[in-house]
Amino acid sequence: MSELNDLYQEVILEHNKNPRNFRDIGDADKMADGKNPLCGDALRVYVKMEGDMVSDVAFKGSGCAISKASASMMTQAVKGRTREEAEVLFNEFHRMVTGELDADAEDNHLGKLKIFSGVLEFPARVKCASLSWHTLNAALSGKDVASTE
Amino acid sequence: MIKVVDAKANSDFSLDLTFNNGRRKRFCAKPYLEYEAFRGLQTIENFTNVSVSNGTVCWPDDLDISPDTLYLEGTDLDDSGTGAPSALDWDVEAIRRDFPVLSQTVNGKPLVYLDNGASSQVPQSVIDRTSKYLAEEHSNIHRGVHYLSQHATTAYEAAREKVKRFINAPDVKECIFVRGTTEGINLVAQSYGKKFIGHGDEILVSQMEHHSNILPWQMIAEERGARVVMIPMNERGELILDEYENLLNERTRIVAVTHVSNSLGTVNPVKAMIATAHKFGVPVLVDAAQSVPHFPVDVQDLDADFFVFSGHKMFGPTGSGVVYGKRKWLDAIPPYQTGGGMIRTVSFEGSTFAPIPEKFEAGTPAIAAGIGLGAAIDYLNSIDFKAAAAHEHDLLRYAEERLGDIPQVRIIGTAENKASVLSFEIEGIHPHDIGTILDQQGIAIRAGHHCAQPVMQFFDVPATARASFAFYNTREEVDKLADAVLKVIEVFA
Ligand SMILES: Cc1ncc(COP(=O)(O)O)c(C=O)c1O
Numbered sequence: 001m002s003e004l005n006d007l008y009q010e011v012i013l014e015h016n017k018n019p020r021n022f023r024d025i026g027d028a029d030k031m032a033d034g035k036n037p038l039c040g041d042a043l044r045v046y047v048k049m050e051g052d053m054v055s056d057v058a059f060k061g062s063g064c065a066i067s068k069a070s071a072s073m074m075t076q077a078v079k080g081r082t083r084e085e086a087e088v089l090f091n092e093f094h095r096m097v098t099g100e101l102d103a104d105a106e107d108n109h110l111g112k113l114k115i116f117s118g119v120l121e122f123p124a125r126v127k128c129a130s131l132s133w134h135t136l137n138a139a140l141s142g143k144d145v146a147s148t149e
Numbered sequence: 150m151i152k153v154v155d156a157k158a159n160s161d162f163s164l165d166l167t168f169n170n171g172r173r174k175r176f177c178a179k180p181y182l183e184y185e186a187f188r189g190l191q192t193i194e195n196f197t198n199v200s201v202s203n204g205t206v207c208w209p210d211d212l213d214i215s216p217d218t219l220y221l222e223g224t225d226l227d228d229s230g231t232g233a234p235s236a237l238d239w240d241v242e243a244i245r246r247d248f249p250v251l252s253q254t255v256n257g258k259p260l261v262y263l264d265n266g267a268s269s270q271v272p273q274s275v276i277d278r279t280s281k282y283l284a285e286e287h288s289n290i291h292r293g294v295h296y297l298s299q300h301a302t303t304a305y306e307a308a309r310e311k312v313k314r315f316i317n318a319p320d321v322k323e324c325i326f327v328r329g330t331t332e333g334i335n336l337v338a339q340s341y342g343k344k345f346i347g348h349g350d351e352i353l354v355s356q357m358e359h360h361s362n363i364l365p366w367q368m369i370a371e372e373r374g375a376r377v378v379m380i381p382m383n384e385r386g387e388l389i390l391d392e393y394e395n396l397l398n399e400r401t402r403i404v405a406v407t408h409v410s411n412s413l414g415t416v417n418p419v420k421a422m423i424a425t426a427h428k429f430g431v432p433v434l435v436d437a438a439q440s441v442p443h444f445p446v447d448v449q450d451l452d453a454d455f456f457v458f459s460g461h462k463m464f465g466p467t468g469s470g471v472v473y474g475k476r477k478w479l480d481a482i483p484p485y486q487t488g489g490g491m492i493r494t495v496s497f498e499g500s501t502f503a504p505i506p507e508k509f510e511a512g513t514p515a516i517a518a519g520i521g522l523g524a525a526i527d528y529l530n531s532i533d534f535k536a537a538a539a540h541e542h543d544l545l546r547y548a549e550e551r552l553g554d555i556p557q558v559r560i561i562g563t564a565e566n567k568a569s570v571l572s573f574e575i576e577g578i579h580p581h582d583i584g585t586i587l588d589q590q591g592i593a594i595r596a597g598h599h600c601a602q603p604v605m606q607f608f609d610v611p612a613t614a615r616a617s618f619a620f621y622n623t624r625e626e627v628d629k630l631a632d633a634v635l636k637v638i639e640v641f642a
Contacts, residue, residue: 007585008582008586008640013640013641016641017641038597039580039581039596039597039598039611039612040597040598040602040605040611040612041611042611062579062611063579064579064580064581064582065578065579065582065641066581066582122585124581124585125581125585128581
């Protein structure tokens with residue numbers, strides 16, 4: 001199954017199995033729903049702010065391994081960051097999975113999230129990886145619905 | 150590729166063709182009398198001068214006619230009539246050679262194409278016929294007095310005649326060409342709805358419909374102040390006929406039901422359902438998109454009022470499709486679209502429309518696609534369709550057995566009577582992940598809600614994985630599917 005290693009890496013499979021911050025936040029300051037109408041994936045992202053900092057972030061919902069792992073790793077990546085830093089990450093992530101950013105060659109802050117660059121080879125799955133990020137972005141900018149369409 | 154190796158004409162204007170697979174069929178050439186071009190066929194001398202070259206039937210040079218004018222449905226000459234056809238009668242390797250796509254490799258693996266429910270593959274004969282049109286006959290139909298236009302018209306109308314025979318419509322004029330099932334159902338919903346559906350009326354639609362047999366009805370219901378009422382199904386994915394009968398009442402204006410469910414494979418008892426509706430004086434639309442590729446159909450036997458299907462799911466090109474409607478309805482309802490080709494007279498004071506089928510065929514149609522659909526019907530007539538159905542049934546049973554043996558797999562849709570569609574889920578693994586991993590093994594399946602979200606809601610799943618088989622699939626391919634499913638489970642273990 002070597003061809004699949006690019007997409008279904010251990011880390012992704014592990015996050016799919018044990019997603020981090022997979023819960024709701026009762027007193028969330030911001031919240032948004034993300035839907036991929038094509039495949040029925042649906043998730044909700046909760047954000048708690050302390051001043052300008054994302055002090056807690058969590059998600060719930062159903063989706064494929066890629067969207068779940070991506071959401072899980074996203075929560076880890078943005079927790080404790082400022083809103084601005086989170087937006088930079090969103091941008092870089094988005095550009096990476098759509099092929100506009102070569103995460104190995106160009107400067108970026110993606111770190112572990114680079115693992116999702118493999119999704120480029122699977123055009124049908126790009127939206128799975130980016131759904132949670134679009135949803136976070138919607139929550140941060142005060143919209144309550146995000147769609148990959 | 151199936152070729153003709155011998156042709157022999159008979160004095161009753163029939164032609165006996167022998168094919169390279171040993172099958173012998175008798176074709177009748179009763180011409181479409183209204184077309185000048187066919188007049189020539191009516192003398193036996195013309196007919197007996199037929200010869201065979203390179204697998205195609207050749208006509209005498211002075212005869213301006215192509216084998217399209219034959220109704221290539223042929224009766225089997227060697228049909229010994231000994232019992233039902235079995236899967237053993239089916240030479241799947243020979244059939245596979247007719248479909249060029251199937252010999253490809255995908256991701257380094259031989260293609261295993263199990264997404265026939267979405268679109269089936271196209272045999273070489275359809276490709277050849279379509280490219281012949283594009284290379285030699287391309288022009289507009291029904292308008293020109295010139296050579297090409299007449300040829301294109303002849304070929305297009307011959308395809309319509311083939312459709313008529315394929316579904317056993319009483320009259321060729323009752324067969325309307327459309328782009329596909331979706332356009333066909335929209336046509337019926339809008340035109341029938343404008344005339345016959347009013348405030349407070351009800352439209353019965355089953356729970357297992359494809360969205361294209363739900364949304365057009367919701368739209369016309371909203372326009373007319375009517376209601377769409379759902380015919381429910383049971384846990385096996387079978388319609389509950391008692392409830393159906395209870396739902397029919399004096400407000401019911403039409404029933405829309407699928408012949409075969411694209412997400413569950415259920416074959417609905419449409420003949421009985423139509424008889425029940427007719428007791429209430431209610432007409433029935435049958436969505437036949439998933440039935441015509443799997444078994445022979447007969448609209449008169451079913452007594453269907455409307456019968457709609459797509460070419461691309463029955464081994465023909467995209468952009469072709471058919472609405473069959475009983476003349477009494479088609480005459481009564483208004484046109485769907487208006488424009489060129491569908492008028493009798495036009496003036497700024499008012500216009501009158503052409504009779505059926507032109508009334509429903511505004512604008513230049515997808516001519517190549519229509520002719521290609523005719524060629525797909527020829528293809529289906531050249532094979533033993535009943536043996537094909539038996540082979541598919543064998544594949545379905547075998548796949549149910551192989552996948553059923555895997556504890557993590559749950560099969561969705563377990564109706565008593567099923568066509569070769571197998572929806573399943575794997576515990577804890579999203580169908581899209583299944584689809585991607587299978588694709589890496591060269592196996593094409595569909596993962597998603599199959600445009601049947603009410604079905605997904607009923608079974609409480611976001612989506613399913615679906616393997617849908619055609620007569621060119623093999624038991625080895627089923628084995629590959631099952632092995633790949635085991636691999637998916639291993640990856641996610
Ligand atoms: C049962 C059924 N009805 C309707 C359709 C729509 O057909 P088309 O997309 O060719 O218009 C499909 C195809 O997916 C189908 O399976």
